[in-house]
Amino acid sequence: MTVERRIPLSVPTLAGDELAYLRECIESGWVSTAGPFVTRFERAVADYVGARHAVSTSNGTAALHIALLVAGVGPGDEVLVPDLTFIAPVNAVRYCGAEPVFVDVERETWQMDPDAVEAYLEANAERAGQEVRDRRTGRRIGAILPVHLLGLPADLDRLLRVAETWGLPLVQDAAQSVGVRYRGRMVGTLGAVTAFSFNGNKIITSAGGGMVVTDDEAWARRALYLTTQAKDDPLYFRHDTIGFNYRLTNVHAAIGLAQLEQLEGLIAAKRAIHERYRAMLAPRHDLRWVVERPDDRAIYWLVSLTMEGGVERRDRVLRRLLSAGIEARPPWKLNHTQLPYRDAATGPITQAAVIEAEGLHLPSSSSLTEDDQQRVVEELERALDA
């Protein structure tokens, strides 16, 4: 029996000027955080997104931590986050000394449900002077943190409306969604502040890295200050605040810049992969795909679906795919069930639980060949019919 090659979930395509830019770093001696690629990458991300400012970080989780801090989130606050997401934004809330409050997601798009956010606030929040407090817990509510999950946009107009009604900043996690457009507008230009990630499994990578993007100049300045050890006097090293060593290095930014130059092509590849999966599996009515809304542009970081038949069938399908060398994945375990967050406040969770039980992510690397995709589809059909 021949062992077929493993098909990974999501690996980077490094096909541009990565090596040339890295050579520049080494030959110039600029490898650490002070090099010219760092500011070039920041400017290029800001220009690409159409935002005024971009401040680089060592990873996306650090970008979220800083985004929350510049938005004023502090110890004892609460932040509303979706229950279905990779855990990093939830941990970032805790890094600020704040507590997450988990809300449900939409069944079709898997994104944070604006109605669930609104319902939670209407049921539990009260205005106290300039602040909004959660009357169940007595805590100040500091922000709403939607995650643009899987390369699709959360419903920003509706989330912004709720955020404005309550005077709360919208801090966004777009780690999986660089290049996503919401109703024609680029994610990163709406709301208060947005965090990106350039981790190795994202659509573009800087080997590891992140970015805080905002139109607010004071927030951008604060982000730069906090990510560079909060130096209030650069000669005598006076520090009035506890800062962080979060700035990206020149080596990472060099890779990131070369990757950004390829982003539109990679988005086209991901969109084509999504389209082909759907076309090849169109006859199956037991699958529900995560699909962009008509006016949006998804980048389909991970092609995702739910299948009928509950968790038993999904797990059977998943195990068959894995044993055939196909790296499919289930959705993330719901955050309110994770050990550190079991005591957190939550709204009603129904849709996220269905998605957790019946969801599946398919191999979605931008380099996925049509032959490999054919193999995934054949194995998936066999697993579904087993």
Ligand SMILES: *Cc1c(COP(=O)(O)O)cnc(C)c1O
């Ligand atoms: C990857 C990811 C992050 C964290 O980014 P890192 O660069 O890995 O720290 C945050 N949020 C979401 C939703 C992610 O997928």
